[in-house]
Amino acid sequence: MKGLxxxxxxxxxxxxxxxxxxxxxLFILCVLVRLSSVYGNIANMTGRDMVVNSxxxxxxxxxxxxxxxxVFNIQVLNDEKCHFRQYSHTxxxxxxxxxxxxxxxxxxxxxxxxLAGWVNYFIACGVYGREIDLKYLLYIVIIGSVSFVVSxxxxxxxxxxxxxxxxxxxxxxxxxxxxxxxxxxxxGLMYYYYKQHGYDLFAESGSEKEPPDATMNDFMxxxxxxxxxxxxxxxxxxxxxxxALVYLSFCRSxxxxxRRSN
Amino acid sequence: xxxYENAIEIKELxxxxxxxxxxxxxxxxxxxxxxxxxxxxxAGKSTTINSLLGIIKPDSGEMKMLGxxxxxxxxxxxxxxxxxxxxxxxxxxxxxKMLDKMLRHIYPGWSxxxxxxYLERFSLPVKKKFGKFSKGMKMKLQIAAALSHGAKLLIxxxxxxxxxxxxxSEILDIFMEYxxxxxxxxxxxxxxxxxxxxIADSVTFIDRGRILIxxxxxxxxxxxxxxxxSKEDYAxxxxxxxxxxxxxxxxxxxxxxDKKACEKKYSGxxxxxxxxxxxxxxxxxxxxxxxx
Numbered sequence: 001m002k003g004l005x006x007x008x009x010x011x012x013x014x015x016x017x018x019x020x021x022x023x024x025x026l027f028i029l030c031v032l033v034r035l036s037s038v039y040g041n042i043a044n045m046t047g048r049d050m051v052v053n054s055x056x057x058x059x060x061x062x063x064x065x066x067x068x069x070x071v072f073n074i075q076v077l078n079d080e081k082c083h084f085r086q087y088s089h090t091x092x093x094x095x096x097x098x099x100x101x102x103x104x105x106x107x108x109x110x111x112x113x114x115l116a117g118w119v120n121y122f123i124a125c126g127v128y129g130r131e132i133d134l135k136y137l138l139y140i141v142i143i144g145s146v147s148f149v150v151s152x153x154x155x156x157x158x159x160x161x162x163x164x165x166x167x168x169x170x171x172x173x174x175x176x177x178x179x180x181x182x183x184x185x186x187x188g189l190m191y192y193y194y195k196q197h198g199y200d201l202f203a204e205s206g207s208e209k210e211p212p213d214a215t216m217n218d219f220m221x222x223x224x225x226x227x228x229x230x231x232x233x234x235x236x237x238x239x240x241x242x243x244a245l246v247y248l249s250f251c252r253s254x255x256x257x258x259r260r261s262n
Numbered sequence: 263x264x265x266y267e268n269a270i271e272i273k274e275l276x277x278x279x280x281x282x283x284x285x286x287x288x289x290x291x292x293x294x295x296x297x298x299x300x301x302x303x304x305a306g307k308s309t310t311i312n313s314l315l316g317i318i319k320p321d322s323g324e325m326k327m328l329g330x331x332x333x334x335x336x337x338x339x340x341x342x343x344x345x346x347x348x349x350x351x352x353x354x355x356x357x358x359k360m361l362d363k364m365l366r367h368i369y370p371g372w373s374x375x376x377x378x379x380y381l382e383r384f385s386l387p388v389k390k391k392f393g394k395f396s397k398g399m400k401m402k403l404q405i406a407a408a409l410s411h412g413a414k415l416l417i418x419x420x421x422x423x424x425x426x427x428x429x430x431s432e433i434l435d436i437f438m439e440y441x442x443x444x445x446x447x448x449x450x451x452x453x454x455x456x457x458x459x460x461i462a463d464s465v466t467f468i469d470r471g472r473i474l475i476x477x478x479x480x481x482x483x484x485x486x487x488x489x490x491x492s493k494e495d496y497a498x499x500x501x502x503x504x505x506x507x508x509x510x511x512x513x514x515x516x517x518x519x520d521k522k523a524c525e526k527k528y529s530g531x532x533x534x535x536x537x538x539x540x541x542x543x544x545x546x547x548x549x550x551x552x553x554x
Contacts, residue, residue, distance in 0.1 A: 003367030010360045011353055078353060087351030089317045091368055092340040 001093070004101035011075045019070045023063055027120070030059035034127050052128065059124040064117030064140045068147040071109045076102065076158035077167070085162075085257075095257040102155060103250055110148045114141055149242045156249035159256035193219050266329025269293045269415045269447030270314065275323030277309055282471060284309045286323075289466045289476040294444040296437065298458030298479065299451040300538060301468040302546055307451040310468070311419045314449075315345055328414055341370060344408035348420040350400040354393030358386060361407060369411035380406035384432075398429040405433060409440060416440065416448045422457055430454075434461050455538035459483075465538065467545060474545050479538075486536040487521040488544075489528055490514070503527075506547040509554055517544035 033055045036042045042051060079085045088098050117140040125132050157167045191201050197214040231238075270291035277284040284306045291297040301307050313320040314327065316336055325332035327339045352361060358381055366372045381388060384402040386395075395403065401421060408416055416437075422430045434457060440446050452458055458465060459479070466476040475482055489504075496507060496514035504516040517536060518524040525533055536544075547553045 001367075003364045006360070006367065007353070007356070007364045010364075011355055014355075075353070082353050083347065083349050083351040084353060086312075086317050086347070087345070090315050090340060090343070090345040092337050092370075093368065094337060 001097050001101040001104070004088075004093070004098060005105045008075055008102060008105050011078065012070075016070050019066060023066045026063055026066065027059070030055055030063070030124070031127055056124060056128045056130065059128070060121050060136055061139055061143065063120050063124075064113065065143055065147070067113040067116050067120070068110070068144045070113060071106050071144075071147055071151050076155055077162070077164050080162045095254045099159065099250060099253040099257055103152065103246075103253075106148065106151055106155070110144055114144050117144065145242055149245050152246045152249040156252040156256070159253040189223065190219060193222065266326075267293060268326070269295075269328060270297075270449055271324070271326040272310070272314070273324040275310065275313060275320055275325060277313055277318065277320045279309075282306070282309075284313070284320075285471045287468065287471070287473045289473055291447055291449050292464065293447055294441070295463035296441055296448040296450060296461055298455070298462035298465045298538070299449055299468065300453060300455055300458060300465060300542055301451075302453060302542070305468045306471040307468060308419055309471075311345075311417055311449070311451055315343075315417060316340075341411075342413055343415040343417060344411065344413035346401075346404045346408050346416065346418040346421045348423050350392060350395070350404060352392055352403075355391060357391050358388045358403065361403075365407060365411070371412035373410055373412070377406055377410035380409060398425050401425055401429070401433065405436060409436070414445050414447065416446070416450075418448065418450045418452075420451055420453070422450075422452055422454055430457060437461060453542075455542060459538050467542065469546055475541070482541065483536065483538070485519060485521055486541050487518050487524055488534045488536050488540060489516045489518060489524055490532040490534065491516070491528075495531070501551055506544045506550065507552050508544075508547075509552050517541070 033042065034052070037048055037052045042048055045051070079088070091098075118137055121136050121140060122132065124130070154167060154171065157170050161167060161170075194201050194214070268290040270289075272290070273288050274286045275284060275288070276286050282304070287306070287310060289297075299307050299310070309318065312318045313323075314325055314332060316332070328342055330339050332339060356364075358377075362374050362377050365377075366374060378388070380386075381403075384399075384406060386399055386403055386406070392400065392403065404421070422433060425433070437448060437450075438461060441448065450458065450462070462479050464477060465479045465482055467474045490513060491499075492513045493509065496509065496516065499516065504518050507514050507516040517540065521533070521535075
């Protein structure tokens, strides 16, 4: 297993250097914005606080997302292209070990990226003079967990379909469905929220309407409160779903590798 | 590892594809020998080897390697076998140093010293990426990797195809050295029969998914012959007596599978020894019986 993990490491070295370089560049930019907000042009600009807040969030949560993208890089499809998949069947390893080495490496990168993300957050707090909010540490783990689960599902697709085109198409279609689903859900919630407050969002434009007794901000605050409630009470369900998806992806990958008769 | 007589035993192996069937094939590779597995492209050589290595799942049949069941004891067997393919199965971004580190953790018997020894002998660069290797270098690299973990059985699928005669000869020398250890065996599929004629102890000839001949090379070569005769003499010969005949404007060349009987029956005719190449060509045309 260690040998295969080394192979994955060697093959993805270039990609990870690119990820780290991107991270480094954006990190420097975030620090420069902070310096500018204290000593430079932004210091006297109207809306300075908004800019600083936004860049702080980018530094605290956006940069870990870049670090987590290093989890994503997998060589499964390259194995197929260069006949390594065929060769791997001649190695004294079981399918579980072959697939396991890739998943384990992803898990290790998830752990490293999480730690790096936390360190990055502490640095961001130091640079922007903010107090450490432990919630951010949790947000970073959530971002990473989603990346990890998605990369596991993507890997199982790569083992199953052995084609870059099909894997990309699946990701694209999933993203579109998710986007439309979230947008429709958001619109639906907004519709019912305003309806409760005596305002019909989809009523004909000519008809007379009473103005709503709630603002968009109220709706967003309510939505955030509801999401927090769901998160606080059902976090275990998300955890369980994530773990189940990773496990199922692993089993699917092993099964796909075992399916040799072609 | 169990004591065994044959490094490979294949019994009634069958694999069906759309348009091709590997049909109930059986043969053995004796321990300590090199067997040439010959046949034209698409005859079933790779299917047999891939079934043996577990790359594809056969529909039925029994396979044993090094005295163990190829399916049940797969992982144990694979510690002691090595496979060489016609294409390099390693990523082009890797180099020999990385490959050594990788395989060191996969094969319990891996010897970096042996591996780098082969690299030096083959004049292969250690830090150059495989993507920049020539075809010959890639093949030498595969062989170096295959021989560095103490494998007792080497299985090669068209390993010398596409290589120039100098490289092929160099590789064949390595195989002969490898066979100095009487526990080592080789199954080598190829359609370059001249290589096999040089080094093989036994030969199995496969055509359209069926084994046509299997046995010791010397016996096969000794029993087959080509008789040259005029078209008129050819017309008088019973078609059931020979494998097939090449008929040209100048006369006919017929292959017989029993040289002694042929010499006895046609004592006045010109009878030459057959090469593996001849045997392959005449057998492939056996159904047509007459070809030019």
